[in-house]
Amino acid sequence: MELLPTQQVALLSLCALYILLVPHHFLHAEKVPEGSCCGYSGMPGTPGHNGLPGRDGNMGEAGPKGEKGDPGTSGAQGLHGKLGPAGPAGRPGPAGPRSMPGPSGEKGEKGSMGLDGISGQKGDQGPPGPPGPLPAIDLVELQSELKALRDVLNKVTQFTFTKRVGTKYFLSDKKSGVFEQAVAACSAVGGVPALPKSQEENQALIGMMSSSEHAWLSANDRTAEGTFVDLQGTTLGFSNWKKGEPNNHKGVEDCTITDFNGSWNDVNCDLSSIIICEI
Known part of the structure; x- marks a missing residue:
């Protein structure tokens, strides 16, 4: 097996170290095996060249997660993305201030007459037609109305x-x-004590009274206490009671009067009040 130059140098260095450390008598006592290093160490040779790089080792286990680094600087602005779908319509905003009216436009030309119309001059007025028939007159009914009016006039002039x-x-x-x-007294002239049936009639009635007067009304509850009716027994359709009235004070107030303010009050039927009739 042939040794590399670096290996030869290393072996020679070991041999020199062995000779220096082992005693001299021990070297003579034992026979040095043939082929082993037994000479004097020579001068160190020139260092050999570096060998080729070894292969990459296996990847080690993942280490613990390091601390979060500082944020990097902002990159350049990217390109605009695609336009997204339109969102739902928002609520209408408040109306803006009204602007000033614009100038009036020029008057347009008169339009042409339609197909059905024919432009022509106004014709002369025709002669008057014959008089129509006179309405039928019911002499009996007319005489009855005149008599009723005459009777009312006679009654009115008595007061x-x-x-x-x-x-x-x-x-x-x-x-x-x-x-x-x-x-x-009112029955003698074909009437009854006054009984206004509206605010207008109530105001007309008090226009005949002075500030110290009060007058009889037809309203009464002599038949059923608390239910005021007219002389024919019909429930009142209009009333203008004073606050707290009617109250049937002491249990003897079954008739009604009105004061000069138009306020109604239930009173004793034997009270003396002025008489105002209605026809």
């Missing part, structure tokens, strides 16, 4: 104070009496 509201008349001579006297 000093009169007030018309719609088709109704309020009449009074400002005479006073208890409720039954008011009913009798």
Whole structure:
């Protein structure tokens, strides 16, 4: 087996070290095997050339995770991505301020007449037609209406104070009496004590009264306590009670009066109040 130069140098160095360390008598006592190093060490030879690089070793086990490094510097801005799909429509924003009106446009040309129309001059007015038939007159009905009007006029002229509201008349001579006297006096002229059926009638009624007066109304609850009706027993469709009224004070208030403010109040039927009739 042929030794490399570096191996020869190493072997010679070992032999020289052996000669220096082993005693001289021991060297003479034993026979040195043939072919072994037994000469004097020579001068060190020239170092040999470096051998070829060895093969890469196997990869070792993964070490522990190191600490997070400092963030790197920002890179250059990339290219714009593709346009994404449109998002849902947002809520409408508030209306902006109204702008100033623009200038008026020029007047356009008059349009042409349609196919169905024919442009022509206005014709002369034709002669008047014959008179139409007169409406039929029911003489009996007309005479009845005239008689009713005459009767109302006669009744109205009998009183000093009169007030018309719609088709109704309020009449009074400002005479006073208890409720039954008011009913009798109004019945004599074909009427009843006043009973407004709307705010308009209520205002017209108090226009006939002074600040110290109060007048009888037809409303009463003599048949059923707490249920006010007119003289025919019909439930009231309109009322204007004073606050806290009707209260049937002491259990004897079954008739109704109105004061000059138009406020109604239930009172004793034997109270004396002015009489205002309606027809």
